[in-house]
Every structure is written in structure tokens, then in C-alpha cells.
Amino acid sequence: MTEPKYETVKQALQQQIQAGKLQPGDKLPHEEDLMxxxxxxGITIRKALTELADEGVITRIKRKGSFVNGTQPADHSSHLIAFILSAEDNFDVSYMKIIKGAQQAAAEFNYSLIVEWSNENLAVEQASIQKMLDRKVDGFLIYPFDPVRSKDNYQLIEQNSIPYLLVDRYNVDHPSYFSGCDNYDGAILATRELIRLKHTKIKFASYHFFLHSEQERFAGYCSAMRQAGLTVTDEDLLTRIDYDGLADSILKREVTALFCSNDKIAIEIIGQLTGRGLKIPQDVSIIGFDDWDHSSNLSIGLSTVRQNFEEIGRNAANLLNQVIRGKTHSSNTKILSGVTLVIRESTSENPYA
Incomplete structure (x- = not known):
């Protein structure tokens, strides 16, 4: 009998993966190109991709495409890791970089990564976790929106004796395995750069200060300021920004630089201040954190602290594999990826120093 067309497509894609033409983490061509x-x-292509996803060969992500997990073990045993992403912005490329790094590492141990997109809603996150528990996954990677509020959801995983690891954000009062970046030292790098440029009136702008990662960045900022002999007061922490008031403080030379807890708030601040007639960096220097994909594509390139998102994903999958295999002796091992300073046009020497 003639082989179904979808089976022909499926086998051809599997052969490309096995031959190394498609590597773990690679994105498959668009459905139109495959057609x-x-x-x-299109129905034939979608049928082939659905079967490959069901078998763990690829991961399909809504509005983003299909990504290679890698070849499956010969015995076809179920080696599955769930990645729960409680994301604010599903189109943020940094998430995709973390997923890619995790997929590449997981594939090396014959694990398939199942990505489940959640949001800020705890009930949705819990439903995603339960769905993956029902699939008998071997472990969880979790990128939480708020790791403190999600504590009960973690306990649901613990009750099922499944190992899990938090990515980027964690709860200091609920120890867990973790993969993220060196927030504290990154903040010191950024603050010292502003001080090197002769800025002494530097404020810290927060995005979500309830996150421990932002608190670590603020601590690094405070440390660098105090080491330079500069005082830090409660007024130097901006959590709800009055842009008219901030613009006025800049014009009065009461503020000459801003260290922002991430690039999103830095970009927002640049837009708000330039909209009020201020010039960056002539009137105020601004530095961010993350090296978000849009950071270098602005009319004013944003100086920032770069995270290696793919490395964070690889570290997460590698550590979770060790936990699953019983190769770790601590219940809260943390792996921190290094950071680097990236200088662009949003910072300059203080002309009033």
C-alpha cells in the first residue's frame, strides 16, 4: 500500500535530524516552506509535525514555530522535561534563547523538552503543572512570574516527588535548585561604570522590585556607591516613577544618571524623558540590565549589562539532569552565569562634574 503523505514528510524530517542537518534547538522551516x-x-504538514511533537522529537510553540529536541533514545522510553514559562511577553526573544539552550542540553541526555506557556495567573500556572504531572515528566524547569506567590504550585510538584529547578527568579524563603545570572556583580559593573564617568547623583530605577533578582541588583548598586564614598537613601530607589518630577530633577542637576533594573524600564524611561525634551546622554546617562534584543536597535543605543540567556538555559537543563540522576548532594544548588558590560550611546561622561 502507498505510504501516507504525512508519514513521508515525518520520516524525511526525522532523517534530517538524525543526519545532523537539523540540530537540537534549530527551528524547522515554516509550514508554507515545507508545503x-x-x-x-498544510493539513499533511501539520499532521506530520503533530506526530513528531507527540513523540518528543520536536517542540511546537504557538506563534513561534517548531523546534528540534533531538533524536530519541533507541528504546523509546519517555524522557520528558517540562518547561513552564509564566511570561509577561510571549514575544520576548530572551525566553526563546533560554528555551534553545535548555533544549540543546536536554537533547544531549536524550530528554525532550515540553514547553508550556503560562502567564501571571497562578491558576493557569498550576493547571500547566498538573498537565505535565499527568504526562509523567521526569522533571520541571520553571520560569515564574512571582516565585513567592507560586510557592503552593511548587509544593504540588514536591508532593509528587518530582525534581524541579527555577530559572532567572527564585524565592529565598523556599530553597530550590536555580539557574540565573550574577545580578549582584552585574549591578556593581554598571554602577562603577557610571561612577567612572564622574556621575555621583545616580538613582536606581526598578521594574518589579518584589523580585529577588532586582533586589540583588539594587544591593550591588548600593555596594558600588558606598565603596565610592557616595551615600544611598530611600529616595534613590525609584519604584513608581513620576516622570515629570524626574525630568525636573534632571534639569536641576539633582540626578545625572540612572541605573535601571532591566532594559524594559530603561527603554521606557528614555521614551518618557525624550518626550519631555531631555537629551540622552547629554542631560542624563542611562544604563540597563539584560541586553534585551531591542537594546541595540534604538535611536539611542542602550548601554547595559549582558546576560547569556542560552547559557542560563543550558545550565538549567544540565543541573536538572544531575538532580534526576541523583548526582547532587545539595537541595538548593544554584548556578550563576557570568555577565558582561556593554557600552553604547546612552551613557557619557558627566559634563557638569
Missing amino acids: KQFKVS
Whole structure:
């Protein structure tokens, strides 16, 4: 009998993966391109991709595409890791970089990564976790929106004796395995750069100060300021920004630089201040944290602290694999990825020093 067309497509894609033409983490061509390549309908392509996803060969992410997990073990045993992403912005490329790093590392140990997108809603996050528990996954990677509020959801995983690891954010009062970046030292790098540029009136702008990662960045900022002999008061922490008041303080030279807890708030601040007639960096220097993909594409390139998101993902999957295999002796091992300073046009020497 003639082989179904979707099976032909499926086997051809599997052969490309096994031959190394498609590597773990690679994105498959768009459905339209596959239709042209195999001269079949969209229904046939979707059927082939659905079966590959069900078998753990690829991961399909809504509005983003299909990504290679890697070849499966010969015995076809179920080696599955769930990645729960409680994301504010599903189109943030940094999430995709973390997923790619985790997929590449997981594939090396014959694990398939199942990505489940959640949001700020705890009930949705819990439903995603339960869904993956029902699939008998071997472990969880979790990127939480608020790791403190999600504590009960972690306990649901613990009750099922499944190992899990938090990515980027963690709860200091609920120890867990963790993969993130060196927030404290990154903040010191950023603050020292502003001080090197002769800025002494530097404020810290927060995005979500309830996150321990932002608190660590603030602590690094405070440390660098005090080491330079500069005082830090409660007024130097901006959690709800009055942009008219901030613009006025800049014009009065009461503020000459801002260290922002992430690039999103830095970009927002640049937009708000330039909209009020201020010039960056002539009137105020601004530095961010993350090296978000849009940071270098602004009319004013944003100086920032760069995280290696793919490395964070790889570290997360590697550590979780060690936990699953019983190779760790601590219940709260943390791996911190290094950071680097990236200088662009949003910072300059203080002209009033």
C-alpha cells in the first residue's frame, strides 16, 4: 500500500535530524516552506509535525514555530522535561534563547523538552503543572512570574516527588535548585561604570522590585556607591516613577544618571524623558540590565549589562539532569552565569562634574 503523505514528510524530517542537518534547538522551516518542499497540503504538514511533537522529537510553540529536541533514545522510553514559562511577553526573544539552550542540553541526555506557556495567573500556572504531572515528566524547569506567590504550585510538584529547578527568579524563603545570572556583580559593573564617568547623583530605577533578582541588583548598586564614598537613601530607589518630577530633577542637576533594573524600564524611561525634551546622554546617562534584543536597535543605543540567556538555559537543563540522576548532594544548588558590560550611546561622561 502507498505510504501516507504525512508519514513521508515525518520520516524525511526525522532523517534530517538524525543526519545532523537539523540540530537540537534549530527551528524547522515554516509550514508554507515545507508545503512547497514536499508538494503537499498544510493539513499533511501539520499532521506530520503533530506526530513528531507527540513523540518528543520536536517542540511546537504557538506563534513561534517548531523546534528540534533531538533524536530519541533507541528504546523509546519517555524522557520528558517540562518547561513552564509564566511570561509577561510571549514575544520576548530572551525566553526563546533560554528555551534553545535548555533544549540543546536536554537533547544531549536524550530528554525532550515540553514547553508550556503560562502567564501571571497562578491558576493557569498550576493547571500547566498538573498537565505535565499527568504526562509523567521526569522533571520541571520553571520560569515564574512571582516565585513567592507560586510557592503552593511548587509544593504540588514536591508532593509528587518530582525534581524541579527555577530559572532567572527564585524565592529565598523556599530553597530550590536555580539557574540565573550574577545580578549582584552585574549591578556593581554598571554602577562603577557610571561612577567612572564622574556621575555621583545616580538613582536606581526598578521594574518589579518584589523580585529577588532586582533586589540583588539594587544591593550591588548600593555596594558600588558606598565603596565610592557616595551615600544611598530611600529616595534613590525609584519604584513608581513620576516622570515629570524626574525630568525636573534632571534639569536641576539633582540626578545625572540612572541605573535601571532591566532594559524594559530603561527603554521606557528614555521614551518618557525624550518626550519631555531631555537629551540622552547629554542631560542624563542611562544604563540597563539584560541586553534585551531591542537594546541595540534604538535611536539611542542602550548601554547595559549582558546576560547569556542560552547559557542560563543550558545550565538549567544540565543541573536538572544531575538532580534526576541523583548526582547532587545539595537541595538548593544554584548556578550563576557570568555577565558582561556593554557600552553604547546612552551613557557619557558627566559634563557638569
